[in-house]
Amino acid sequence: MLPVKGFSGQKVAVLGLGRSGLATAAALKAGGAEPLLWDDSPEARAKAEAEGFACVDLTRNGVLDEAVCLVTSPGIPHLYPSPNKVIARALELGIPVDNDIGLFFRSFGSAAWDDFETPPKVVCITGSNGKSTTTALIHHILQVAGRPTQMAGNIGKGVLSIDPPQDGEVVVLELSSYQTDLARALTPDVAVFTNLSPDHLDRHNGIGGYFAAKRRLFAEGGPDRAVVGVDEVEGRFLANQLAMGPGDDRVIRVSSGQKLEGFGWSVFARKGFLAEWRRGKQVASIDLREVAGLPGAHNHQNACAAYAACRSLGLAPKLIEGALQSFAGLPHRSQLVAERAGVRFINDSKATNVDSAAKALQAFQKIRWIAGGMGKDGGLSGIEPFLGSVVKAYLIGHSARDFALQIGETPHEICETMERAVARAAAEAGPGEVVLLAPAAASFDQYPNFEKRGEDFTARVKALIG
Structure with a gap:
């Protein structure tokens, strides 16, 4: 742990109690500060309390006024589309707002x-x-x-x-x-x-x-x-x-x-x-x-x-x-999951936007492309020049039908689920082809994060090919 300097004997508010928030609270305490912890989630507060921290409602009048700094987790908006109410109050009071990177x-x-x-x-x-x-x-x-x-x-x-x-x-x-x-x-x-x-x-x-x-x-x-x-x-x-x-x-x-x-x-x-x-x-x-x-x-x-x-x-x-x-690569980023009968199965679940998916499509030839999920603004706008290597698309998730309308003449099939998409792509793929998961979309319609989506793809592939 890296103890936080500069706040010894002072109260520092910590908003958001995920991984970074709890680590921040521990580092503040190690540096002699008194952390005031809050998260809107009862489960997150219970986890913090189980680790020995006391939680105090930063939304209550007067509580935040005691703090010399507010440290917020990255996922909490501080300006756009609108500031979290605790952060907005800190801005009104002139209390410095920072994050764990600044403290580091x-x-x-x-x-x-x-x-x-x-x-x-x-x-x-x-x-x-x-x-x-x-x-x-x-x-x-x-x-x-x-x-x-x-x-x-x-x-x-x-x-x-x-x-x-x-x-x-x-x-x-x-x-x-x-x-x-x-x-x-x-x-x-x-x-x-x-x-x-x-x-x-x-x-x-x-x-x-x-x-x-x-x-x-x-x-x-x-x-x-x-x-x-x-x-x-x-x-x-x-x-x-x-x-x-x-x-x-x-x-x-x-x-x-x-x-x-x-x-x-x-x-x-x-x-x-x-x-x-x-x-x-x-x-x-x-x-x-x-x-x-x-x-x-x-x-x-x-x-x-x-x-x-x-x-x-x-x-x-x-x-x-x-x-x-000797670099093996990272999971969910152009990761070779398996190979069978000349067909490679590639997990690029991290390709959550059009640009990253386009890069994955350029990396391989003869692609059976699994795409879809929670589409972002613009959908698949800009993907057209990179579809030449796609033999067929297998579309899943919330945006499957929208994506089908945006890929022109590219052969495609609405599969909706990962299970069906993997099964159909594997059944139709031939030697020299690649079954590529590069969703060009967020995962939140079906999975909590891109990692879980990639793990599901990997599990489906391995179950299918033994």
Whole structure:
């Protein structure tokens, strides 16, 4: 645990008692603060009380007034579409509102570092797609290199649940827009921006607000090194704002598909090969085509981002190349579940929006595509150019019939349930084809989260093929 500094003897309100909320309460208490806990859910309050915390209703008049800070969980709206009533009251009273990420950065340093040979560092990864894979890949490369490292944030454990860092340790954090939007302190040593596509637009009041939330990771604290995906205009804009000119190697531009040879430092992938360029010269190259854990151009972009971050930490290209080969990938992200009679079954349940689903469709040929769920704004708008490899679509969930109207002449079948979709796709698939779950939709109509959806797909596949 990382004790929170700066609140000893003071009352700090904690709103939301999920994983991050309980970890925050424990870290505040360890730092000498008195946490005031609240969650609208009786079950969440009961769990907190079972762990020895007292809950107090922050919605009651006068209770919040005693707090010097309000720490809120990421899923609770603080501005759009409208602030939670407790947060609205804190804004009226002028009580600072923060989250666990902000507390982490204000508490990360320690007097023990005076005796360290190499101060610990923090690498933060944000963006729309590929955050988790890039985060896990950086963590894996560091482990292979023998560097002490911990992974936390939007993946793994909560940031305040990590152990106090060791000499030379690198903490790797995946941060969502919900986390970067509110944190009052954001001071990573290395910050990574993977890409941007429309998501969470209601929470951020549009694409501009969504990008602004991501941009805070780079603008608030000013990382020593910024790794920026430049395949969208927002990434190019961000890189332009951060760099003093094209030769400024504090910004490492990353791309999947573009040659980036005219910059101080760049890493890009084309036709399956990763290339690192510095000051107009190529300094390294890696063949990504046979890296089993990173299939497709979208994963090659993740590889470039992770490579760039690790190079900025001083790791050698050959070491990184070896670590890429041993990376197994993450569950629910282009995960090979099984193979039978020349048919591969791929679980990409994390593909919850059109952009991520499109990337999955580009990674494979001859696809039996399982899609659907709780469709997002715009439905499948923009997916048409990527349907050429789809042999047939098997549509499930709340949006199945809407999706059927949006995929043009692509052969399809309304299956409604995962069980039927897997059975029908497996029965019709032939050698060389891929049965791909890439829903392009949220899971909440049939599952509590994308993980459970992916687990159901995996279980159905394994039950079917024995």
